[in-house]
Amino acid sequence: MDAIPAWRKNTPSRDASLLNAGWPKSKVRKIRKGLDELAVRYEVKVSDNVKFPHSPNPFERSIRDHLVLNAEYLGLNSTLKEYLKTNGKKIPDFLPKGTKMDTVASKIT
Known part of the structure; x- marks a missing residue:
């Protein structure tokens, strides 16, 4: 996801900038921790049928259902969500x- 590197890049690199913007020290730590750990985990499972x-x-005959x-x-985390929304x-x-996607019609169910 391209947004994650952009969020990291556009977040001030110094805690002082976040503190000066009104974020309490406890939230600054959570923002940094969230950005450091932020990732997307995804999985695509193919039907047996x-x-x-x-x-x-x-x-x-090889097309899966x-x-x-x-x-x-x-x-x-909730603090990182708040920070991103605020900005x-x-x-x-x-x-x-568990969302299913039909392999022919691309219909989502």
């Missing part, structure tokens, strides 16, 4: 864990 099991075409998508933020940074939402 195929979409067209009886097709005469071998390629079509769906994908299961899982993504989450690591290190995104106009949009934190994109992920689809709920």
Whole structure:
């Protein structure tokens, strides 16, 4: 996700800058910790079932029925969320864990 390096880059590098902007010392530590640990963990699971099991075409018989998508933020604590929101940074939402995507129609369920 491109936003994470940008958030790190655009956060003042000195704690004094955050303190001068009105962030208490305890929150500055949490902002720094959150930014240091911030990452995205994602997983794509492929269905065991195929979409067209009886097709005469071998390629079509290899197409899986769906994908299961899982993504989450690591290190995104409530103070970091507050800091990013206060500074106009949009934190994109992920689809709920276990969301399925059809491999042919790309329909999300």
